[in-house]
Amino acid sequence: MSSKHSHNRKYQAAVSKLLSLADFERKSRANDPVDFHLQRIERLLSYLGNPHQEQKYIHVAGSKGKGSTSAMIAWALTENGYKTGLFTSPSIHKITERIRINGDQVSEIEFACLVDDLWPAVQRVQSDGDIGSVSVFELETAMAFYHFTNALTDISVIEVGLGGRLDSTNIIDPTISVITPISLDHTAILGNTLTEIATEKAGIIKPGVPVVTSPQPPEAINVFSTKAKQLGSELIKSEHAVKIKTKEDLDLDGTIVDFQIDTDLIRTHIKLLGDHQIDNARTAIATIYQLSSAGIGTVNSKTANGINKVEWPARNQLVTTSPFKIFVDGAHNDASAKVLKSSIEKIFPDRNRLIVVLGTVSGHNPTVVARELETLNPIFITTESRHPKSLSCSELAEAFEASKISIEGTYNNTLDAISHAKHIASKGDLIVGSGSLFVAAEIIEIEQNIKPELYPDIRLAQSPKSQK
Incomplete structure (x- = not known):
């Protein structure tokens, strides 16, 4: 049997093992109790030595644009020379897309090794018998943290799976929180109003941690402003922090935008199509700029080059x-x-x-x-x-x-x-x-x-x- 064939079989076995867990993304919740909490992910990570701790993170929630914005932030940081992790969902063509470093998705053999390495901890949580079984997304989240820590990433961008407050990713202490536009979505789980949904998304705002927001409906920004004030967190509205000076529409080649932040001009070619991607880029730039206060310096031209390189399939x-x-x-x-x-x-x-x-x-x-x-x-x-x-x-x-x-x-x-x-x-x-x-x-x-x-x-x- 060839090495390539052996690796592929190991990968397929790992995917099957992963998907044998409770999968709320792919299977109906109709016969499952509503059981969202952070206790399982906390215990799973504790059995792994808490690989998520002492790491730098950017945490991104939202109803729309959170994947594209996460990718723009990650690509910009990579272009600036930082070894950057990126965890997103769902995947488009292959499950390995969810875990990336410097834009490259984890390899099949790395993915298989991650599942195998973490599986004893998954079984240990289940055998405890008091908080249920680990879900697919919980294990994927732990795999990302474990992989990024072992790879010695400088910083990682973590996209929320669903909501925010009780999402498995909300176990981290981020350097910056980001909330992209809020809309009515997943109402059966998150609530039937923008205020209820925004309250769930606001769960990623942490005490003293700056939060960058995209343009929001009034109901949502009111929730975020109140939560940030309560927690002593600076709230940066991207539309106020980053101005659009000029735009050149290149039709199917995207848009060239001159952004201004303070006295700096940042010319960016956004190849992702649609005016909403301009807002996503503005949010990404506001986030990158805010990182300087945390000792993560960047060069505007490199940030622009990173955003220019982003490819994010199935979105416009x-x-x-x-x-x-x-x-x-x-x-x-x-x-x-x-x-x-x-x-x-x-x-x-x-x-x-x-x-x-x-x-x-x-x-x-x-x-x-x-x-x-x-x-x-x-x-x-x-x-x-x-x-x-x-x-x-x-x-x-x-x-x-x-x-x-x-x-x-x-x-x-x-x-x-x-x-x-x-x-x-x-x-x-x-x-x-x-x-x-x-x-x-x-x-x-x-x-x-x-x-x-x-x-x-x-x-x-x-x-x-x-x-x-």
Whole structure:
């Protein structure tokens, strides 16, 4: 057996072992008690020698843009010469994407070794019998901390998985906390109002630790301001700290922006598409600038170069231009759908028809994105992704029918859905894939011939199925 084949088998075994744990990201909570707390991650890390302690972190929460902002911060720090860890979720094509150093994802063999090295501690927590079993995300969080510590990173950027207050990542004492825009999302868990959701996100604000915020709804910024004041934490509003002096729209090549912070000008080429990425970059720059007071110095030109290098797939991504333009984005709620609509109108003003391939996962209303895009007169094709929580054909059809939104076709797999979209498309039409990051990811894989990483719990279409 070749060494490469042996390593791959070890990796697949490690992924299976990891996914054997409670996986709230991929499986329904319907039959599980609401059991969010920090006791398990605290105990797991204690059994590992608390690898998260005595490290420098930037902690990033938010409803929108937290992944892109985290990546911009991490790439900027890497460009400035710091060995920088980055922990994000969900992954787009491969689970190793979640743990990176200097932009490079952990290798398959490193991933497998991390699972194996930490597994005795996982079993020890379970055998304790008093706080339940470690979840997938808890173990992934511990793996990231363990890996970054062993690799001697200078600083690590940690993206919150869900919420903030009770998220597994909220075990760290960060150098800076960051909160990107808040919107109504995961309402069944975080609350039904912006104030309730902001209160959960504000849980990452720590005593005396500066917090940088992106532009926020009034309800959210009021919560953050109050919490920061209570804890003696400086609150830096990125839109006040970093001014936009000039913008040059380069269409599909992104935007060149001159930012000003104090008396410094920072010219940045943001290749990620959409006006919201300008706000994300501004938040990243405000965060980087704030680090100087913690002894982490940076050079503006290097920060700009780092942001310029960021690639963050499935977020306003142009996948292909021939024979049709195919554009994907993981928009799944009303706020992100508004951003998607704005991006379509601005980036593709001369499009002919708009064909939308849309699918979502349970917990999100599929018609929210559809209703937001309706004024663009789209043709809707619905699909199921491989994700085990994906809404089925019948669930999607029922939701659209109840909202009186017509569907051109419904498919139980993304390959058939995107194939139908291309079949009915004409020159000048725009095909958009959205509703979830998982649909966006599958379209990228199909169009760019990326081999998907398949897990035991995925939903595979047994045979092509269409309802028209």
